[in-house]
Amino acid sequence: MKLLPKKSASTFSLFIVATALCAMLLAGCGNDQPKEQAQQAAPEAPAAPQKVTLKLAIDADPVSLDPHVQLSGGMLQLSHMVFDPLVRYDSKDMHFVPRLAERWERIDDLTMRFFLRKGVKFHSGNEFTAEDVAFTLERLKKSEDYKGLFEPFVSANIVDPYTIDLITAKPYGLVLNMATYIFPMDKQFYTGTDDKGLEKDRIVKTDYSFANENESGTGPFAVTSREQGVRTVFTRFADYWDKSGNVDEIILTPIKNDATRVAALLSGDVDFILPVPPQDLDRIGNTQGLKLITMSGTRIITMQLNGERNPALKDPKVRLAMDYAYDNHGVVEKIMNNFATAAGQMSPDGYMGHNPELTPRFDMEKAQALMAESSFPNGFEATMIAPNNRYVNDAKIAEAFVSMMSRLNIKISLKTMPKAQYWDEFDAQVADIQMIGWHADTEDSGNFYEFLSMCRNAETGYGQYNSGNYCNPRVDELTLAAQTETDLDKRAAMLQEVEKIQYDEAGYIPLHWQNLSWASKSNMNTEEIVNVMDFPYFGDLIVE
Amino acid sequence: MFAFAIKRILQAVIVMLIISFIGFAIKHNFGDPVRDLVGQRVTPAERAEIRQKLGLNDPFMIQYVRFLGAAVQGDLGQSYFFKRPASEVIIKKAPATLELVFCASLIIVLLSVPLGIYAAIRPKTLFSRFIMSGSIVGVSMPVFLTAILLIYIFSVELKWLPSFGRGETVLLFGWWDTGLLTVDGLLHLIMPSIALSSIMLPLFIRLIRSEMMEVLESEYVKYAWAKGLKPRRVWWVHAFKNTLLPVITVGGVQLGIMVAFTILTETVFQWQGMGSMFIESVERSDTSLMVAYLVFVGFVFVLVNTAVDIIYGLVNPTVRVAGRK
Numbered sequence: 001m002k003l004l005p006k007k008s009a010s011t012f013s014l015f016i017v018a019t020a021l022c023a024m025l026l027a028g029c030g031n032d033q034p035k036e037q038a039q040q041a042a043p044e045a046p047a048a049p050q051k052v053t054l055k056l057a058i059d060a061d062p063v064s065l066d067p068h069v070q071l072s073g074g075m076l077q078l079s080h081m082v083f084d085p086l087v088r089y090d091s092k093d094m095h096f097v098p099r100l101a102e103r104w105e106r107i108d109d110l111t112m113r114f115f116l117r118k119g120v121k122f123h124s125g126n127e128f129t130a131e132d133v134a135f136t137l138e139r140l141k142k143s144e145d146y147k148g149l150f151e152p153f154v155s156a157n158i159v160d161p162y163t164i165d166l167i168t169a170k171p172y173g174l175v176l177n178m179a180t181y182i183f184p185m186d187k188q189f190y191t192g193t194d195d196k197g198l199e200k201d202r203i204v205k206t207d208y209s210f211a212n213e214n215e216s217g218t219g220p221f222a223v224t225s226r227e228q229g230v231r232t233v234f235t236r237f238a239d240y241w242d243k244s245g246n247v248d249e250i251i252l253t254p255i256k257n258d259a260t261r262v263a264a265l266l267s268g269d270v271d272f273i274l275p276v277p278p279q280d281l282d283r284i285g286n287t288q289g290l291k292l293i294t295m296s297g298t299r300i301i302t303m304q305l306n307g308e309r310n311p312a313l314k315d316p317k318v319r320l321a322m323d324y325a326y327d328n329h330g331v332v333e334k335i336m337n338n339f340a341t342a343a344g345q346m347s348p349d350g351y352m353g354h355n356p357e358l359t360p361r362f363d364m365e366k367a368q369a370l371m372a373e374s375s376f377p378n379g380f381e382a383t384m385i386a387p388n389n390r391y392v393n394d395a396k397i398a399e400a401f402v403s404m405m406s407r408l409n410i411k412i413s414l415k416t417m418p419k420a421q422y423w424d425e426f427d428a429q430v431a432d433i434q435m436i437g438w439h440a441d442t443e444d445s446g447n448f449y450e451f452l453s454m455c456r457n458a459e460t461g462y463g464q465y466n467s468g469n470y471c472n473p474r475v476d477e478l479t480l481a482a483q484t485e486t487d488l489d490k491r492a493a494m495l496q497e498v499e500k501i502q503y504d505e506a507g508y509i510p511l512h513w514q515n516l517s518w519a520s521k522s523n524m525n526t527e528e529i530v531n532v533m534d535f536p537y538f539g540d541l542i543v544e
Numbered sequence: 545m546f547a548f549a550i551k552r553i554l555q556a557v558i559v560m561l562i563i564s565f566i567g568f569a570i571k572h573n574f575g576d577p578v579r580d581l582v583g584q585r586v587t588p589a590e591r592a593e594i595r596q597k598l599g600l601n602d603p604f605m606i607q608y609v610r611f612l613g614a615a616v617q618g619d620l621g622q623s624y625f626f627k628r629p630a631s632e633v634i635i636k637k638a639p640a641t642l643e644l645v646f647c648a649s650l651i652i653v654l655l656s657v658p659l660g661i662y663a664a665i666r667p668k669t670l671f672s673r674f675i676m677s678g679s680i681v682g683v684s685m686p687v688f689l690t691a692i693l694l695i696y697i698f699s700v701e702l703k704w705l706p707s708f709g710r711g712e713t714v715l716l717f718g719w720w721d722t723g724l725l726t727v728d729g730l731l732h733l734i735m736p737s738i739a740l741s742s743i744m745l746p747l748f749i750r751l752i753r754s755e756m757m758e759v760l761e762s763e764y765v766k767y768a769w770a771k772g773l774k775p776r777r778v779w780w781v782h783a784f785k786n787t788l789l790p791v792i793t794v795g796g797v798q799l800g801i802m803v804a805f806t807i808l809t810e811t812v813f814q815w816q817g818m819g820s821m822f823i824e825s826v827e828r829s830d831t832s833l834m835v836a837y838l839v840f841v842g843f844v845f846v847l848v849n850t851a852v853d854i855i856y857g858l859v860n861p862t863v864r865v866a867g868r869k
Binding site for chain 2: 063064070071072144145148149204205206207208209212228229230231253254255256257259260263264266267268269389418419420421422423424427438439441451461464465
């Protein structure tokens with residue numbers, strides 16, 4: 001009696017095991033059958049193509065969905081996904097390629113005619129026409145961030161629904177550069193009032209506006225969900241005219257922390273990151289299945305020497321001596337981990353003003369000789385400020401600069417500070433030597449000179465960031481003349497002459513151009529979509 | 545009792561005034577938020593105009609009084625980056641932080657109590673020594689380093705756990721975005737909770753151990769042993785219950801420190817809570833969100849402390865006597 005329950009239990013469990021085995025066998029057979037069927041069926045009717053999703057991590061979230069609310073790298077990256085410009089830069093070199101404008105021609109000195117692509121639709125379903133371009137230009141001229149760039153433009157004349165003339169007040173050589181900023185917005189969608197009774201086309205920086213939260217562009221992707229700072233989902237716009245890419249969905253997550261962003265890529269949680277922190281370049285480059293792409297960038301980092309504050313810095317020989325004493329290549333190698341390009345001028349390679357003869361000069365003997373000849377053979381004291389969270393390794397570079405100058409007996413007292421405090425001090429010119437980095441938003445050399453090297457003029461705004469108070473009338477003359485020169489060869493010669501003048505006079509001390517970097521899984525044509533402006537053309541991305 | 549409560553509330557109001565004043569003073573001296581709102585090309589004149597519109601050109605006291613007036617009505621200002629009221633942004637981000645703090649506290653309670661008691665009862669065993677030396681490592685390792693190490697081991701090398709973010713969340717009651725109800729959300733919680741608990745856990749183990757050892761030496765425990773009670777009853781009922789009081793008091797204080805440590809943890813894990821929001825507001829010079837967060841956190845602390853004090857007063861009249869002096 002006592003044994004019976006145990007026995008029955010064991011037979012019961014045996015039964016269960018047997019049933020389970022049978023079930024597994026059956027299931028196994030069952031599994032095999034459909035597989036075979038699928039294999040047979042495959043050639044006749046291919047399975048629906050899988051949805052391609054790109055998980056993207058960027059260091060910062062775009063501030064808004066309104067492309068005109070701020071002129072910044074993040075906003076332009078967004079604009080290239082959601083909107084689409086009239087023309088854009090080729091990703092190989094800096095040539096213009098057609099987008100919404102199929103072709104263009106100069107009618108006269110003041111007029112450039114754009115022939116627009118036909119059959120282009122906005123995300124709202126509206127048809128894209130010349131009306132939208134005119135509307136967008138009007139809005140750009142109202143935007144605080146863009147109106148400076150679009151000041152040369154007087155109006156947009158609609159010739160017919162697919163032809164528009166952009167008219168400038170004076171001859172202007174950068175019409176196409178500016179056309180890369182014209183991302184047509186849907187006039188019909190952004191006109192009228194929203195449900196709060198506010199104008200839909202208002203440009204608002206710090207508060208709600210319709211355009212900050214809704215979008216209708218003609219770009220490759222439409223925004224389907226957005227939680228600011230957390231996650232934005234972009235879905236392929238079915239009616240997009242350009243079919244070169246194959247990504248159906250992009251999930252954008254901002255990941256601020258450098259190490260986390262890299263870890264997310266290494267662990268496979270994201271597919272594409274930008275930028276790659278310099279300390280992790282080797283690691284990503286050496287990881288199988290990942291692809292690292294770097295290129296020389298266009299942001300110049302310089303030191304401005306204020307001769308008005310410190311008489312020693314007015315001495316041309318002292319300035320030259322300091323330039324000779326700064327080891328551009330050494331800093332690039334040791335502090336920037338080779339992740340920068342040593343600079344001898346402002347214009348990077350590819351810019352019109354780039355003068356290939358002007359290479360970085362480092363010659364300590366010559367520097368010391370020049371110093372000995374100057375009016376300050378025994379050196380002098382100076383003050384200096386630099387930011388410590390604005391440019392890559394900014395504070396370290398500033399320290400290196402200080403120690404290099406000490407070899408000329410120039411004693412520099414350096415103060416570094418966060419960018420939130422830095423710019424007020426910079427404007428107030430609190431120090432003799434000040435650091436600044438600059439990216440030309442026109443992608444043109446003239447922009448560097450207008451802001452950094454022209455004589456300071458409060459009325460015109462020229463030389464606004466020239467805290468060294470460098471002033472050479474010839475530089476001003478050439479820069480202004482280049483603004484209205486439409487013959488591009490002549491223009492290039494003028495701009496290159498400016499670089500030469502500044503080089504010979506050591507108008508400032510150029511340090512380097514910051515490099516750019518992207519990393520992705522290796523099954524993508526990443527190298528074809530990234531460019532020196534750092535707006536990857538995700539619409540063209542192909543994931544294998 | 546009523547007088548005590550009134551007095552305590554008055555004190556709380558004064559503390560809030562001081563916190564808001566300090567927060568606002570930081571904001572005022574932090575730098576120009578407009579620089580982060582505009583491109584490099586915007587002229588000084590236009591920037592001045594934006595500052596004027598945002599009311600940043602007014603004297604400090606006028607801005608502060610205006611801020612106070614609005615704050616009393618629950619308006620903590622406008623976040624420049626999020627382009628909506630700061631209080632709304634903070635409340636939206638609060639659940640993420642609270643869930644993280646909750647999970648980390650759970651880990652701390654569940655591990656520190658048994659480990660601390662064991663180390664007190666059997667101080668000489670190998671395991672106790674291991675716990676104690678391990679806790680020294682834990683205390684001395686910075687949170688962000690622990691976090692990065694966790695990510696590299698479990699996400700990059702082993703690929704077991706997701707490396708960042710909150711994963712899939714479910715919306716509860718229309719405002720509570722919770723990650724506690726999905727598998728994905730729970731997986732995302734594991735590493736940040738461990739990282740966040742890594743500082744407090746060793747501290748609590750050591751605290752419970754030392755308190756417990758002290759109690760075990762006391763007369764009434766010796767008396768309990770002499771009575772011939774079972775060890776389990778002596779340890780749990782007589783000793784541990786009395787260990788708990790100081791631990792809870794310290795725990796309350798440490799909870800505040802934990803909220804501060806969420807800032808580091810959240811930044812490393814890209815955890816979308818109040819901590820990473822605060823860091824981002826500092827980096828983006830979103831000064832009004834920054835000050836709103838300081839005031840909000842200060843308010844929560846003052847509220848909790850005041851409530852605790854009043855409850856203490858109700859429970860233990862000697863506190864009231866001490867308060868009266």
